[in-house]
Amino acid sequence: MIDVVIAGGGPCGLTLAIELGRRGVRVLLVDPKPGTAFNPQANATQARTMEHFRRLGFAHEIRAQGLPADHPTDIAYFTRFARHELARLRLPTAAEAVRDIRARTGSWAVAELPHRVAQKFVEQTLLRHAQALPSNTIRHGWLLDDFVDRGDHVEAAVRPAAGGAPETVRSRFLVGADGARSFVRHRLGIAWEGETGVRRDFMGGRMLAVYLRAPTLGATMPHPRAWMHVTVNAERRTFMCAVDGRDEFAFHAALGDAEAGREWSADDARRVFAQAVGVELPIEVLSLGTWLAGHSLVARRFRAGNVFLAGDAAHLFTPTGGLGYNTAVEDAINLAWKLAAVVAGTGAEPLLASYEAERQPLAERNTAHARRFADSIGRFRASPALERDDDDGRAARAAASAYLLEHAKREFDIPGITLGGRYDGSPIVVADGIAPPPDEANRYVPSAVPGGRPPHAWLDDGRSLFDSFHREWTLLALGRTPPSTAPFENAAARLGVDLGVVRHADVALAALYEAPLALIRPDQIVAWRGGSSDDAGAVLARASGHAASRG
Numbered sequence: 001m002i003d004v005v006i007a008g009g010g011p012c013g014l015t016l017a018i019e020l021g022r023r024g025v026r027v028l029l030v031d032p033k034p035g036t037a038f039n040p041q042a043n044a045t046q047a048r049t050m051e052h053f054r055r056l057g058f059a060h061e062i063r064a065q066g067l068p069a070d071h072p073t074d075i076a077y078f079t080r081f082a083r084h085e086l087a088r089l090r091l092p093t094a095a096e097a098v099r100d101i102r103a104r105t106g107s108w109a110v111a112e113l114p115h116r117v118a119q120k121f122v123e124q125t126l127l128r129h130a131q132a133l134p135s136n137t138i139r140h141g142w143l144l145d146d147f148v149d150r151g152d153h154v155e156a157a158v159r160p161a162a163g164g165a166p167e168t169v170r171s172r173f174l175v176g177a178d179g180a181r182s183f184v185r186h187r188l189g190i191a192w193e194g195e196t197g198v199r200r201d202f203m204g205g206r207m208l209a210v211y212l213r214a215p216t217l218g219a220t221m222p223h224p225r226a227w228m229h230v231t232v233n234a235e236r237r238t239f240m241c242a243v244d245g246r247d248e249f250a251f252h253a254a255l256g257d258a259e260a261g262r263e264w265s266a267d268d269a270r271r272v273f274a275q276a277v278g279v280e281l282p283i284e285v286l287s288l289g290t291w292l293a294g295h296s297l298v299a300r301r302f303r304a305g306n307v308f309l310a311g312d313a314a315h316l317f318t319p320t321g322g323l324g325y326n327t328a329v330e331d332a333i334n335l336a337w338k339l340a341a342v343v344a345g346t347g348a349e350p351l352l353a354s355y356e357a358e359r360q361p362l363a364e365r366n367t368a369h370a371r372r373f374a375d376s377i378g379r380f381r382a383s384p385a386l387e388r389d390d391d392d393g394r395a396a397r398a399a400a401s402a403y404l405l406e407h408a409k410r411e412f413d414i415p416g417i418t419l420g421g422r423y424d425g426s427p428i429v430v431a432d433g434i435a436p437p438p439d440e441a442n443r444y445v446p447s448a449v450p451g452g453r454p455p456h457a458w459l460d461d462g463r464s465l466f467d468s469f470h471r472e473w474t475l476l477a478l479g480r481t482p483p484s485t486a487p488f489e490n491a492a493a494r495l496g497v498d499l500g501v502v503r504h505a506d507v508a509l510a511a512l513y514e515a516p517l518a519l520i521r522p523d524q525i526v527a528w529r530g531g532s533s534d535d536a537g538a539v540l541a542r543a544s545g546h547a548a549s550r551g
């Protein structure tokens, strides 16, 4: 018997396998692809995702991937890549992100800064870690063909993607992390809610995606290197991410109505790329496809009985803001410890119900942010004057520069979105009646109000506060004379909850948390904080999903 079958080995399914496997949960993951993604796909790993990768022990491996450590990670806007540069938002290189992290305060008081890296590289690291866990079985070249929820277990049919007889697998749970066209979601009859088919000049409609090698692009562009390159002209809107910092790029171009339905060849890709550069260049097309921008969709339910939806199977973004993959990883992190607790017999139904209660509002919040960014950049009108070499042209470029720089700050400097996601109202969060800071995209105010990310600090010994956390549940006892933690320890022993008490005498930490005690969940969310352990039994029972919410 398997504990959890995971359909889909993208970032969501692989993260889930790591989180479950490190807890000894028996996992079967199937994915019809022969291995991890060939195409670059997502381009940004946000700070919160990097903090989770740090907790899992491999943030440094992810940060070593993708662009070389000294490669700029700027976002730059051009009329065409070889013509006028319109605006540039500078962001730290991977080397600077590590070197300067301790000096960061305010919104960016974090354990890890974002990292600009293609998803294809992240997946390779995730797969390696998932495969290293003995209770995980990862089967590429296999797909989920069917399933039935029998109430106390799920019966799944998996079969080789190349054809062949299905095998029946019995498991306690099934997770559909099977992407945007999710078979699991369709089979459950769960519909999308939200907006789709939105039309914009850019990031709304069919897009051409070309993964390409352009060895002479660097020498052709009269501008410093960047990570994200965006063209703004009246002929064709595009964006392009540097993949390896040498000659590989992920290039995406908006297609016109007349072009959207046709087949695309490598020669077409060369022609469209030449439009973006402003001159023809030799390129090698590594892959080619089209995709649709303009979705902000969230599944009506994230769960039916023993079957869960996570990642793109549960929500679909327009990629502005770089939130789809990061939201997918956080789904896995939220769901994993809950499934593991129920498999181990230390958690119950309230824990399972809390997954949808917590993650669905987050998906609605994040898809709405992505939609606003898509409107901001996609509805900007690129006038033909932008490319003229006269006063009108110069004035148009100056106006565009000002707008695009402000837009870049809105879309790419988003600590509030990535660090400020909260689970207020969750049945397993014990609120303390204090209002959390306002939810703002571009500003994050650290706060230990239960339901959000714990505030971060660097310790005197140089470690991150997060590095001192226990592997599962942490009770932070802060300040010189914190209240007794014994009632929490006793309750944990009674409930079978793996709780570690972590003491920090620094009064500044007690001030940061505005309480001497704070209970941190396995997914690094504040579950409760307070000044005494008097209600320890009830608090821990509720937070760990033993007791139903009492509102």
Ligand SMILES: Cc1cc2nc3c(=O)[nH]c(=O)nc-3n(C[C@H](O)[C@H](O)[C@H](O)COP(=O)(O)OP(=O)(O)OC[C@H]3O[C@@H](n4cnc5c(N)ncnc54)[C@H](O)[C@@H]3O)c2cc1C
Pocket: 006, 007, 008, 009, 010, 011, 012, 013, 030, 031, 032, 033, 041, 042, 043, 044, 045, 119, 142, 143, 144, 145, 177, 178, 179, 180, 183, 209, 252, 291, 310, 311, 312, 313, 319, 321, 322, 323, 324, 325, 326, 327, 328
């Ligand atoms: C151009 C572009 C740029 C993007 N940029 C960003 C970005 O910068 N940041 C960001 O956060 N997101 C970005 N995204 C979105 C991101 O790529 C996705 O959100 C992410 O891949 C979702 O991960 P997932 O694991 O949920 O799904 P997927 O990565 O789609 O994985 C699903 C897996 O399920 C498998 N599968 C399908 N059917 C079955 C079946 N029946 N049985 C078993 N397995 C099955 C598939 O083979 C696939 O491997 C971008 C997307 C695009 C298109």
